[in-house]
Amino acid sequence: MRALYNDGRVEECEDELKVLRHTAAHVLAQAVKRLFPETKLAIGPAIEDGFYYDFDREGGFSEEDLAAIEAEMKRIVKENLKVETYALTREEALEYLEGEGETYKAELVRDLPEDVAITFYRQGDFTDLCAGPHALYTKAVKAFKLTSLAGAYWRGSEDNKMLTRIYGTAFPSKEALDAHLAMLEEARKRDHRRLGRDLGLFALMDEGPGFPFFLPKGTVLKNNLLSYCRGILEREGYLEICTPIMLTQDLWLQSGHWDHYKDNMYTAEVDGQVFCVKPMNCPGGILVYKNEPHSYRELPIRIGEFGLVHRHERSGTLHGLMRVRCFTQDDAHIFMTRDQVTDEIKSLVRLIDEVYSKFGFKYKVELSTRPEDSMGSDQDWEDATEALRQALAAIGLDYAVNEGDGAFYGPKIDFHLEDSIGRTWQCGTIQLDFQMPQRFDISYIGADNGRHTPIMLHRVIFGSVERFIGILIEHYAGKFPTWLSPVQVKVLSVSEKSREYAGQVLGKLKAAGIRCEIDNRDEKIGYKIREAQLDKVPYMLVLGEKESESGDLVAVRSRDRGDMGTRTCDGFIAGLLGEISGRESA
RNA sequence: GCCACUGUGGCUCAGAGGUAGAGCGACUGAUUCGUAAUCAGUUGGUCGGGGGUUCGAUUCCCUCCAGUGGCUCCA
CATH class of the missing domain: 3.30.930.10 (Bira Bifunctional Protein; Domain 2)
Incomplete structure (x- = not known):
């Protein structure tokens, strides 16, 4: 992507995402100034996976404001404003910013080193103190989304006023934005707080805020x-x-x-x-x-x-x-x-x-x-x-x-x-x-x-x-390697005909020191497998009439690799003990 | 601690100023089944706590608690 540098150059930029997001931050600030002209601007950089802008406005912003701001941003993008840059002397810059009531920006200018060019970027009715570079037109910001509202201290110090920060993210394409949002959704499923509860590992209770309880499996x-x-x-x-x-x-x-x-x-x-x-x-x-x-x-x-x-x-x-x-x-x-x-x-x-x-x-x-x-x-x-x-x-x-x-x-x-x-x-x-x-x-x-x-x-x-x-x-998204898994093997009987054999296999596993559970309920095997799978148990032993007649066979199902076929119970145990003692990763 | 938001049965979530609803789970019964959900029934909530407004609040207001996303601080 070509970008406008603050010395007036227009050339291919090194970090497209960063430039794009920085421009998105300007579009955000522009939208805020249009809707809430009394707002003062603080800073608005591109960050790891998006951008933010800090504002000072009496009462801050609400979630509804956020929706309105996002709509205004879309309008600004559609207007496809040309982005321009120019330099001012320190005095001119201060005079301009003070005139606009932009006290935070003025403070930034005062703190700039002597030898740095003080440059501004303008797009339509919006001007911001900025070192750039920026996209050439606001249309570059086509795929963006405002993600959250937060408080943030001016210049990161608790002694300063708390401003309102608006976070957003932007990508070169709608597809990339959607992929990012989908990734966040996936990550949410791996959140240790959710998995910790679903897998029965630990709990946090009102009686001890910040003092976690380890449940049997977490222990x-x-x-x-x-x-x-x-x-x-x-x-x-x-x-x-x-x-x-x-x-x-x-x-x-x-x-x-x-x-x-x-x-x-x-x-x-x-x-x-x-x-x-x-x-x-x-x-x-x-x-x-x-x-x-x-x-x-x-x-x-x-x-x-x-x-x-x-x-x-x-x-x-x-x-x-x-x-x-x-x-x-x-x-x-x-x-x-x-x-x-x-x-x-x-x-x-x-x-x-x-x-x-x-x-x-x-x-x-x-x-x-x-x-x-x-x-x-x-x-x-x-x-x-x-x-x-x-x-x-x-x-x-x-x-x-x-x-x-x-x-x-x-x-x-x-x-x-x-x-x-x-x-x-x-x-x-x-x-x-x-x-x-x-x-x-x-x-x-x-x-x-x-x-x-x-x-x-x-x-x-x-x-x-x-x-x-x-x-x-x-x-691990809850799928721990076998040596760490709270339950290493789940024994599943196919029907009541194989219950007794399942009990024998369970006994052998326990005798070998393997952490195991049995599911002997009157449920279909698919249902039992589904539950064990959701509990992320590394191995399931599916035991039906075939195995029970053989007297020493088990049908092994791996959490990660699916149906692994049949082998002898002793052979399975020996292999499993090796995996556990080697503390092998999944 | 600060800013914003959230808090409805075990979980996910719906609802509305007039005394709460679904799915999953759990329980009971039927079914005896071969690699990710069998069917039916039953149970379960002082709608986070406390105040206030109101004839009446879970719904509106205040406050406290807890959580979420940030800021600050830190393993």
């Missing part, structure tokens, strides 16, 4: 993940501990959590003493380390804990299992010497890659640096951040830098996974911490027989087991 899933994880701890030389959920406030004062994290902490007063429910496991882990003296010969000491942490998250931020108020971390704290840091981080990055690859996840890596609200010396922070950087460089991993997003005690490497509609969620994290060891005055005896302070590393692989399960549900 099987969770326990299997944990035992997979325990296998890794063993292989990698970890020790496992359990520390209390509640500890005295003094501990949290000492760790610095009270100063930096108290808004998120639950507290209780008992016998005149304040206790805090742990929002993190690290202080507990440190106390365990401190419980006995350590030699440099023991380092690195790796201590793992599946710790249930509680954090008071603001009500509007909760989201199914992805964002909750209590969750299990597959946490570990590694105590080591300075020269062990790089190797340890490198092996952790590889370990996380191993685990994520096992599930077939793609992930993004971020390096998060010192936040404003943090503790420790600049030198410590610089050293720690540099150590993380070096480890990432040594492995040659691509990563983005997320300035100011570190933990309050240290910088971190974050691993982000995607949900079914492309939102990313932080799961794994490796955090380097020079602060806690000092605050708790922990030590080891070095080769020089002197007392030294170890360096501490916090790490999680799943992150929040709950969040990881949420991602897992969406990733």
Whole structure:
């Protein structure tokens, strides 16, 4: 697609979708200004899968307004207005914008660097401060849809006024738009909240907003993940501990959590003493380390804990299992010497890659640096951040830098996974911490027989087991690989004549340690299969008179591959046990 | 927390200022069946909670709670 650049050039643009959507944002703003002239414009960029525009209008907009705006946009597209661009000096731009009452735009102009051209784009009766590029005519925006209304703070700061944001999406063709909307509809079916309920995995109740209940089947899933994880701890030389959920406030004062994290902490007063429910496991882990003296010969000491942490998250931020108020971390704290840091981080990055690859996840890596609200010396922070950087460089991993997003005690490497509609969620994290060891005055005896302070590393692989399960549900659309499936095999009797044989087969499966259920109801086999299929059970054994007469045959139906024919029961069990113990992906 | 929206039986959803309806599910009975829905009957809701307006509210208003999409914040 050809686009108009703000220096007047007209040429083929690199990112057609982006240009198209940015122009759609202008059409949106134009429609809003036509219908509601008193509205002030803020910003309106193209985003991942659409565009938005932020407006300031007394009372905002309603859903009905949205429909009217969309109709006006269609009119503007039909008018096929020519898009023009021109530059103004800073003074001219300010004078114009102030004259129009566009105070937000004026603020943007004031903040523009000296050397940047201040350009405007005009289409018919609408003009907007903009760096472009844009489509040449409004007709380019033929396939679009306004999708939602939301509040958004001016310049993304909670201290500023909340504006009204209108989201939309646009595509080069109606077909592409429809395909996108259909994809969203498909994604909705994979939503872990829906599948979690339909498959009986977990529930959220009014009695515990943000505190998920794991139902029997979800608990099987969770326990299997944990035992997979325990296998890794063993292989990698970890020790496992359990520390209390509640500890005295003094501990949290000492760790610095009270100063930096108290808004998120639950507290209780008992016998005149304040206790805090742990929002993190690290202080507990440190106390365990401190419980006995350590030699440099023991380092690195790796201590793992599946710790249930509680954090008071603001009500509007909760989201199914992805964002909750209590969750299990597959946490570990590694105590080591300075020269062990790089190797340890490198092996952790590889370990996380191993685990994520096992599930077939793609992930993004971020390096998060010192936040404003943090503790420790600049030198410590610089050293720690540099150590993380070096480890990432040594492995040659691509990563983005997320300035100011570190933990309050240290910088971190974050691993982000995607949900079914492309939102990313932080799961794994490796955090380097020079602060806690000092605050708790922990030590080891070095080769020089002197007392030294170890360096501490916090790490999680799943992150929040709950969040990881949420991602897992969406990733597999509920069709878990056999080793994770709450029910691995469902035994289906064709009629009452094969009931007894079905019972025998079930017994064999149970004896082999396979998670199985039986459906012996007076229903037709098609109906039973349909139910098992909807429950996403990986294997169904269809047992009728033929099998029951043979005495040792089962007809196997796979959830994913359909009818697999007949084989011996023992043969089926042997194959299945192999699949399960290898934790094979579906 | 903020903005907008939503809240009707287990699930999906309809309804309207005059004391609630469908399909699926569940239950009961009949049927005994070969790879994604057998038939019939029955059951099930203080229409999210609390206030108010009204002769009368589930429907209108206020408020609280919860959820959804965002913003902010974060695993």
